[in-house]
Amino acid sequence: MKHEIREWMRQHREEGTLMLQRLVRIPTIQGYEKGAQAVIAGKLRELKLDVELWEPDGGELKDHPYFYSPRSSFSGSPNVVGVMRGSGRGRSIILNGHIDVVPEGEREQWSVDPFSGKVEDGKLFGRGATDMKGGIVSMLLAVQAIRELGIRLRGDVIFQSVIEEESGGAGTLAAVLRGFKADAALIPEPTNMRIFPKQQGSMWFRIEVKGRSAHGGTRYEGVSAIEKSMLVIQHIRELEDRRNAGITDPLYARNPIPIPINIGVIEGGNWPSSVPDTVKLEGRMGVAPEEKLEHAKVEMIGWMERLKDKDPWFEAHPVAVEWFGARWIPGSMDPEHELLRILADQYREALSCEPVIEASPWGTDGGLLSEAGGTPCVVFGPGVTQVAHYPNEYIELDRMFEAAEIIALTLIHWCGME
Amino acid sequence: MKHEIREWMRQHREEGTLMLQRLVRIPTIQGYEKGAQAVIAGKLRELKLDVELWEPDGGELKDHPYFYSPRSSFSGSPNVVGVMRGSGRGRSIILNGHIDVVPEGEREQWSVDPFSGKVEDGKLFGRGATDMKGGIVSMLLAVQAIRELGIRLRGDVIFQSVIEEESGGAGTLAAVLRGFKADAALIPEPTNMRIFPKQQGSMWFRIEVKGRSAHGGTRYEGVSAIEKSMLVIQHIRELEDRRNAGITDPLYARNPIPIPINIGVIEGGNWPSSVPDTVKLEGRMGVAPEEKLEHAKVEMIGWMERLKDKDPWFEAHPVAVEWFGARWIPGSMDPEHELLRILADQYREALSCEPVIEASPWGTDGGLLSEAGGTPCVVFGPGVTQVAHYPNEYIELDRMFEAAEIIALTLIHWCGME
Numbered sequence: 001m002k003h004e005i006r007e008w009m010r011q012h013r014e015e016g017t018l019m020l021q022r023l024v025r026i027p028t029i030q031g032y033e034k035g036a037q038a039v040i041a042g043k044l045r046e047l048k049l050d051v052e053l054w055e056p057d058g059g060e061l062k063d064h065p066y067f068y069s070p071r072s073s074f075s076g077s078p079n080v081v082g083v084m085r086g087s088g089r090g091r092s093i094i095l096n097g098h099i100d101v102v103p104e105g106e107r108e109q110w111s112v113d114p115f116s117g118k119v120e121d122g123k124l125f126g127r128g129a130t131d132m133k134g135g136i137v138s139m140l141l142a143v144q145a146i147r148e149l150g151i152r153l154r155g156d157v158i159f160q161s162v163i164e165e166e167s168g169g170a171g172t173l174a175a176v177l178r179g180f181k182a183d184a185a186l187i188p189e190p191t192n193m194r195i196f197p198k199q200q201g202s203m204w205f206r207i208e209v210k211g212r213s214a215h216g217g218t219r220y221e222g223v224s225a226i227e228k229s230m231l232v233i234q235h236i237r238e239l240e241d242r243r244n245a246g247i248t249d250p251l252y253a254r255n256p257i258p259i260p261i262n263i264g265v266i267e268g269g270n271w272p273s274s275v276p277d278t279v280k281l282e283g284r285m286g287v288a289p290e291e292k293l294e295h296a297k298v299e300m301i302g303w304m305e306r307l308k309d310k311d312p313w314f315e316a317h318p319v320a321v322e323w324f325g326a327r328w329i330p331g332s333m334d335p336e337h338e339l340l341r342i343l344a345d346q347y348r349e350a351l352s353c354e355p356v357i358e359a360s361p362w363g364t365d366g367g368l369l370s371e372a373g374g375t376p377c378v379v380f381g382p383g384v385t386q387v388a389h390y391p392n393e394y395i396e397l398d399r400m401f402e403a404a405e406i407i408a409l410t411l412i413h414w415c416g417m418e
Numbered sequence: 419m420k421h422e423i424r425e426w427m428r429q430h431r432e433e434g435t436l437m438l439q440r441l442v443r444i445p446t447i448q449g450y451e452k453g454a455q456a457v458i459a460g461k462l463r464e465l466k467l468d469v470e471l472w473e474p475d476g477g478e479l480k481d482h483p484y485f486y487s488p489r490s491s492f493s494g495s496p497n498v499v500g501v502m503r504g505s506g507r508g509r510s511i512i513l514n515g516h517i518d519v520v521p522e523g524e525r526e527q528w529s530v531d532p533f534s535g536k537v538e539d540g541k542l543f544g545r546g547a548t549d550m551k552g553g554i555v556s557m558l559l560a561v562q563a564i565r566e567l568g569i570r571l572r573g574d575v576i577f578q579s580v581i582e583e584e585s586g587g588a589g590t591l592a593a594v595l596r597g598f599k600a601d602a603a604l605i606p607e608p609t610n611m612r613i614f615p616k617q618q619g620s621m622w623f624r625i626e627v628k629g630r631s632a633h634g635g636t637r638y639e640g641v642s643a644i645e646k647s648m649l650v651i652q653h654i655r656e657l658e659d660r661r662n663a664g665i666t667d668p669l670y671a672r673n674p675i676p677i678p679i680n681i682g683v684i685e686g687g688n689w690p691s692s693v694p695d696t697v698k699l700e701g702r703m704g705v706a707p708e709e710k711l712e713h714a715k716v717e718m719i720g721w722m723e724r725l726k727d728k729d730p731w732f733e734a735h736p737v738a739v740e741w742f743g744a745r746w747i748p749g750s751m752d753p754e755h756e757l758l759r760i761l762a763d764q765y766r767e768a769l770s771c772e773p774v775i776e777a778s779p780w781g782t783d784g785g786l787l788s789e790a791g792g793t794p795c796v797v798f799g800p801g802v803t804q805v806a807h808y809p810n811e812y813i814e815l816d817r818m819f820e821a822a823e824i825i826a827l828t829l830i831h832w833c834g835m836e
Contacts, residue, residue: 200635202635202691204690205690206690215807216680216682216701216702217618217678217680217779218678218779218780219675219680220674224680226684229684230648233644260635260638262635262637262642262691263644263687264689264690264692264694265687265688265689265694266647266684266685266694266697269683269684269700270683271682272624272700272701273620273680273701273702273744274680275680275682276683279684282687283634284634284635284690286634326691360635361633361636362633362635389633
């Protein structure tokens with residue numbers, strides 16, 4: 001079987017490459033996912049899956065505690081799900097990938113057209129090639145190989161191409177609420193072929209630090225919010241140290257800061273010769289795989305209250321902490337989970353080497369699948385982590401076909417074969 | 419003479435108050451100085467001074483090394499100068515005040531209409547009441563008292579109501595270039611009746627601190643420009659310490675930081691979950707009364723080059739220092755200057771107490787008068803320093819008349835009397 005699948009992949013190398021090129025050439029930034037979803041739905045129908053294509057209902061989603069999106073209508077932005085029914089008595093699996101891509105950014109920073117899908121030296125270039133249309137093509141090839149080789153699985157394979165992963169996960173949440181659940185899930189996000197049974201979650205925060213204005217020539221009569229914000233940043237570093245000291249999970253052994261707290265934005269004052277009376281900090285708080293978002297929030301807020309022990313200024317002028325914008329729910333699969341064992345075994349079989357098994361430094365829709373959908377999830381995919389969201393994004397085509405082969409073999413062992 | 423002048427002031431209390439009210443009711447923000455300048459020119463003509471009213475020539479000014487203004491045309495924004503010719507053989511003096519006011523800011527922060535000139539409990543409220551239309555009225559009353567009491571001075575009194583002090587001093591520079599110079603000058607800026615023979619200068623700077631971007635989930639792969647900017651701010655504090663340690667002038671004895679370096683604005687990063695790759699700092703560097711702007715610039719730039727000794731990051735990524743926007747030239751009068759002695763004596767005479775003699779924590783047009791015009795200058799005025807540029811700006815009318823009396827007596831002793 002292993003050899004048959006490898007041979008099938010070899011024969012379908014051109015077809016798979018063309019499919020990825022076709023998907024990359026459709027710039028599926030938020031609101032423009034429709035064309036690519038039609039391509040995928042067409043392919044799934046060709047493979048005789050039961051296909052549903054629908055636009056998530058913003059009105060229904062908006063009250064869900066896990067909902068986040070900058071938009072409330074998903075008109076023109078459909079999800080696609082295709083179910084390959086098993087013969088019964090096998091374990092089901094969700095294969096989940098997102099079709100949306102982040103904008104290409106400044107074109108001058110690209111050395112190729114970001115929506116060309118140009119192939120060079122075994123790499124296919126373009127926005128979304130790595131994150132994560134290459135992963136979607138691996139999923140498609142795996143399903144197609146099983147179909148065309150006449151393999152009959154026992155469990156259902158639920159193929160999902162969702163919108164909105166880059167903006168908070170509304171596409172996957174909509175699929176969960178439509179009733180799609182399974183015994184386990186696999187998401188081929190760009191992991192550099194590493195296996196991530198755990199994914200870090202994250203939340204965005206905004207902290208407002210107060211000062212007291214004065215003329216810059218008599219700055220000693222005021223209190224600089226910029227100087228106070230330096231204490232706040234230092235204090236946040238200490239919280240990060242404490243939180244990370246508590247992470248003993250061996251999956252994070254090679255990660256210098258498993259759950260970082262990043263300060264991404266600082267903004268304060270409005271006049272060079274005035275003492276600034278406000279500074280705004282915005283950042284991203286990493287949330288451990290087994291942690292709840294709520295727990296992390298409470299910890300941050302409690303820690304900020306302790307600022308007053310360092311500087312009495314904060315007694316009368318406590319910092320305000322606000323949670324805003326996107327958040328990604330952490331995800332965690334039992335390290336003894338059978339899907340994980342099967343995936344690692346097929347990796348070894350296919351590539352004759354040990355897989356790297358780690359916890360991811362970023363969130364995926366896996367948190368929603370497990371927390372909202374009760375479907376434990378592993379993340380494993382062919383894309384190049386480093387170039388996701390960057391100019392000159394690319395994928396190595398060899399990895400896409402290797403991942404397809406490993407996913408196909410994993411489906412056979414997980415779902416069972418007649 | 420002292421008693422006659424005091425009695426004259428008592429009798430002209432209502433007239434002086436109405437004149438200030440009239441000037442405050444004309445919102446002389448940049449570009450709208452014309453109406454108030456016409457009132458002052460009219461009053462000076464009434465007092466038989468030789469009056470010149472002209473719009474400064476932006477084309478002529480723009481190449482002058484001391485020129486700074488956000489605008490290049492002063493159409494509709496005249497200067498007014500009135501000369502009260504002396505009988506000869508006396509010392510001349512410039513009385514200089516600026517008619518322009520800073521904008522009123524948010525109206526909700528005012529408890530009175532900012533251009534009402536409302537009088538309550540001996541205070542007259544309004545934008546410009548303190549900074550510095552009250553000082554201009556003190557100058558006017560002093561000249562009027564001398565005229566109406568029939569006092570004939572020997573030296574010339576050159577009365578100047580200039581534009582643009584709040585935006586870089588182009589009005590005073592234009593008066594200097596028109597040829598108005600004198601043996602000394604007095605500017606009644608709001609000093610709380612303190613005498614400032616020296617004035618701190620200042621310049622605005624912008625510093626760009628570089629980092630290296632990365633995803634916030636793997637922030638250890640990047641270099642935070644926010645963290646690097648904390649080192650830069652600390653480094654600037656040390657420069658401030660060093661520069662102030664060198665200030666031994668007894669006029670600064672009661673000032674905790676004679677020449678502060680204020681960081682007024684910070685701005686960096688643009689995405690909460692990215693490591694920020696740039697931070698911009700903007701601030702105001704105080705310049706000592708006897709120091710040259712150029713010297714302070716060289717010191718700052720040299721100091722910034724030393725950052726690399728603290729952190730090798732700055733070796734490959736030096737900070738960029740830029741000088742932009744406004745700068746005020748420092749001013750300094752010899753502590754033994756005769757005008758200073760006379761002014762202090764008349765203060766004692768009029769108020770029966772010792773004057774406070776200090777160095778100012780901010781610049782005035784005095785730096786231009788002395789540096790560009792060769793006219794040594796002292797700053798002494800009735801306004802309330804603390805409310806300048808603030809909502810609910812006011813002046814205490816008693817101080818305005820006291821200052822008028824002291825200025826009148828100073829003119830008599832400085833210029834000499836027939």
